[in-house]
Amino acid sequence: MSTATTPADSPSARSGSADRPEGAPLSAEIVTTGTEILLGEIVDTNAAWIAQQLREAGVNLYYKTTVGDNEPRLRGVIELGLSRSDVILVTGGLGPTADDITRQAIANATGRPLVLHEGALAALQERFARFGVPMTENNRQQALIPAGAILIENPVGTAPGFIVETERGTVIALPGVPREMKHLMTETVLPYLRARSGHTGIIRRRILRTVGIGESAIDSRLRDLMDSANPTVGLAAHMGQADVRITARAATADEAEAMLDVLEARIRERIGEFIYSTTPDEPFERAVVSLLQAAGATVAVLESDPPGILARRLSTGLESYQPVSAAWMVGAPDTPEPVQRVLAGLPAPQELSETQVQSVAQALRQATGTTYGLLWLGTAGADEGVFGRTPGKTWLAVAGPGGVTTASVPFGGQDEYTLVRISNQALGVLWQQLRTSS
Amino acid sequence: MSTATTPADSPSARSGSADRPEGAPLSAEIVTTGTEILLGEIVDTNAAWIAQQLREAGVNLYYKTTVGDNEPRLRGVIELGLSRSDVILVTGGLGPTADDITRQAIANATGRPLVLHEGALAALQERFARFGVPMTENNRQQALIPAGAILIENPVGTAPGFIVETERGTVIALPGVPREMKHLMTETVLPYLRARSGHTGIIRRRILRTVGIGESAIDSRLRDLMDSANPTVGLAAHMGQADVRITARAATADEAEAMLDVLEARIRERIGEFIYSTTPDEPFERAVVSLLQAAGATVAVLESDPPGILARRLSTGLESYQPVSAAWMVGAPDTPEPVQRVLAGLPAPQELSETQVQSVAQALRQATGTTYGLLWLGTAGADEGVFGRTPGKTWLAVAGPGGVTTASVPFGGQDEYTLVRISNQALGVLWQQLRTSS
Structure with missing residues (x-):
């Protein structure tokens, strides 16, 4: 969930375009x-x-x-829209x-009778002539x-759109076919809205991807920043990972970026150690691999069964660089002999001591000669x-130069959610070692 | 666009569960x-x-x-929902x-203060103990x-849901995470709604897929049927194809199916020659291939450039049966010599006579020894x-046994829409021959 660009004004504070203060952004709603x-x-x-x-x-x-x-019902929704927004964009039903009732619903909601538009009729007739099919009533x-509506010609389909400007607000009708809707929006509606809003400002966004800190902990640390109207701070939690999204609106792009720089610096003071990327959609493993690559480091992975997820996450989607030089499941007969020897004397994960876990990770690193030994020893019962x-119980360990x-x-x-959560934590341990050693 | 199961009552006719007639279906809305x-x-x-x-x-x-x-704004939407629907399902914001404001918005909309639920708190504490992380305020x-709300326990996440029953209607809060929402819906909310609605009726739907007839022509022929409230008839136009969807509600599945049988028969009397399938999402080419397969027939395809679309559509997704035994683009040097000879003397598509087109299709069929020769000779200018x-100008022809x-x-x-439209028509010519010959 995110606050993003939504100011916290009351819905009752807004009652159509007539009341819009000079220079304020247009408010809009979409009706499908x-x-x-x-x-x-x-x-x-x-x-x-x-x-x-x-x-x-x-x-x-x-x-x-x-x-x-x-x-x-459609008429009711349009009337409601006119009572609270400047612009109502209606798609479909043309x-x-x-059952194409949009024309009639807008006519009823705005109190304007439907009239035949001669130019639109001529365009339809021409279109049907081209199709070579008779035009039905x-x-x-x-x-x-x-x-009194403004016609929006539709050169890529049959149904034209239209714009009805009233004292209470503006209703814009667009066809529901995506190809047609996009054409009419791009060619006519967006230029119309830009002219109406007199908007010259620029919006810039940035995303700070975190791992290893919960959504509620981020909220606790950033709550005062989240009340700001511009720039805004919003949170979005994903499986095992949370994004902080920051947005600034300013007269120029440089100004908006400068606002974001200041805000990002303040956020990093509080949760910087958990931010792994500012690239949208970048998965955590990709950030870890980037650090490994920068350090010229290699990794050996030893994982209890299931699932081989660490080796997979560190290798997926890579082309030129393979950081995982060796990976085994616990119990695999080809595990290096020194590692097997350490494992042989160990109890189940619930009874392992931290020292025992450390000794396995170290044996893994030494036997393989890699920069890092990454270890996952855990239970995987159904419940x-x-x-x-x-x-x-799950133990994670990373043996490295430090x-x-x-x-x-x-x-x-065992279940997907748990595996993502544990593997994020394991990669997080590796990531922290890489960050402190670089 | 489709009328489907929506009765044509007025939005103002409905004002919450208190006014719901005994045995009437519950009305609902979803708030995201x-x-x-x-x-x-x-x-x-x-x-x-x-x-x-x-x-x-x-x-x-x-x-x-x-x-x-x-x-x-969320509170306003919930209040509006309570004024017009029996049940408002709110997802997310828990x-x-x-910025998780759903609890507060529902409390404000229903006039119920938020209170701590001891059972829910105990479950949260247990969950955090399990995570091994401290619980924040x-x-x-x-x-x-x-x-007074009914708690909906959430065994697959942290946020519980809840149900608030009021005189004006019922508000149900569910988490936004799909996995959690689905679990709570399936385990608790749907059984609750079924019990509330006392609904024992069954809804059955059927889809009649047509090709070769426009949405407006179907509408003209079926308009009287489209006013029925049960069963209902709705139309949905896709690119080059239109669906007629029919829906019946009855006490038993057999009864609903019988209603659909009667309605389908009436529709087939009027547009039966255009209905190619009653399987949802079945593409037209699949229906054509089924007829070809049933007839044990083969096809040779000759298409002007671009695009090889007919051969592709008749071959895509097939496993055991390959109806297209040969396919050429016009001008390809490996086109059978007798076909090349006929083509050699012909003008551009705009100047072709029907007889000339027939002769090419026939040469194609004879030279390849296939059951059908399928021909597309058309212009493909940018505009x-x-x-x-x-x-x-585009000519289409099918030479067959008849x-x-x-x-x-x-x-x-040249553009995608035009290609789909023309190729549908070409496949339609083949389909009609297959139907009349079988």
Whole structure:
């Protein structure tokens, strides 16, 4: 969950474009029509695309609503939108059939009768002539628009869009076919909104990816920063990893970047040791491998069964550099003899001492001659994971040039969530050694 | 766009569970919280899943709304939901951080103060003990629920959900993590809703996939059927293809299926020659190949450049049966000599006569010894497609055991939409021959 660019104003504070203060950003909402979208039978990809375009145009998006092909309900949603937002973007429902009710709903919500647009009709007729198919009476409906509306020509489809400007706010109708919607947005609607908003400001975002610290701990340390309206700080937790997203709005890109620099420095003072990347979507293992590569280091991995996840995470997607020079599962007959000898005398993970774990990691490093020995010794019972009920135990260790670091958690890996969590922690131990040694 | 299961009642006709007539289906809406979802940075997969589950539970879904992590706006949306629906399902915003505002928003919307739930707190403490990490003060917030709410335990995560029953309607809070949300829905919420709705009825759907007839032409022929509330008829147009979806609700599955049988028969009387499948998502080429396979038939394909689309569509995804025994692009040097000879004397597509087109298709069939010869001779200028401005021309022909069928369209292929449209028509000519000969 993230606060991002949403100011914390009250919904009742906003009542359409008439009240908008000079120079304030436009507020908008998206209304998606279509029973198939409502019922989850087809995925609405339009709304996400429109949201991104609005952000770049400096328009604040506050609501997305989906309704079925039902005129009274759609009309109600548009009326509600006019009471709280400057601009309502309606997608879909502009086709020629009985369940295409967007034209009528907008006409009713804005109190404008539908009138035939001669230019739109001529364009439709030309289009049908080109198709070589007769135009039916219901196709003519697609040339109806609310009285006084601005037509948006559609050169890539049959249904034109339109813009209805009223005292309460503006309603914009767009076809639901993504190809057509995008064309009309790009060519007409976004230039129109940019002109309307008079927006010349720039929004810049940055993402600080963390590992090894929980969402609630980040929240505790950054809570005062999260109340700021510009720049903003938001959190997004993923499986075993959390992102801090920071966003600044300023007159120029340089100014926005400078705001982000200051904010990032303040955040790093508090949680810097957990930030592994500022590249969106960069997985943690990639950051670890980058450090390994910079240090020219190699790793040997020894993991209890299941699952070989550490060796896999350190090798996936790499091309020119293979940091894992050797990997074994515990008990594999080809494990180096000195490592087997240390393992032979050891009890189950629950009974291991820290010293015993250290000795295995060190034997692994020495027997293989690698820079680091990375060890995972854990239980993996069916109900021993993070959310299980049976106690488990996992030991992690890294032997490196500066000595051995160990860590342990009171659960064991088998389900995906637990495996990601434990392997993140194991990679985190390696990462910390790499950072302090470099 | 589709009418599907949405009755055409007015939004103002419904004002919460108190007014629900005995035995009427529950009405519901979904509220998704999260600025990242609102802004399209992450895709909301929860709403579609919930929608499908609600349908199977006999609950009518009327609205889906997405709001950012903003308490006043979320509260406003919940209050609106209570004024028009029986059940409001809220997902997300139950985490421990400052922008997890769902608990507070529901408390404010329902006028119930947040109180600490001792059982929930004990479960959280146990969970943190298991993690082996200290519990922060903000984690305790996750044990707060509105006074009088029913706790929904969360064995697969930290945040519990809850159900608030009020005179105006019921609000259900669920975590946003899909794995957790699905668990709580399946184990607790769906059984609760089924019990509440007393729903024993069954919904059955069927899909009639058509090709070769436009959405508006289907609408013209079926308009009277589309006004029915049960069973319902809805249309959904895709690229070059349209689906008729029919849905029936009845006390038993047999009864619902019988209703669909009657309706399907009526629809087939009017547009049966265009229905190629009743299998959801079955592409047209698959239906054509099924007929070819049933007839033990083979096809030779000759296509003007671009794009080899017919040979590809007739071969994609097949395993045991390869209907296309030979395929050439016009001008390829390995084209059979008799075909080359016929082509040699021919003008550009715009000047071809039907007889000339027939002769090429026949030469193709005879030279290859296949059951069918399938021919596409068309222009492919940059601006000659369906939505282009320059005139184009495409001839299609199928030579088969019963003679030659031809078709032509006044445009030419290059963009994806045009290619799909023309290739659908070409496959349609083949399909009609297969149907009439079998």
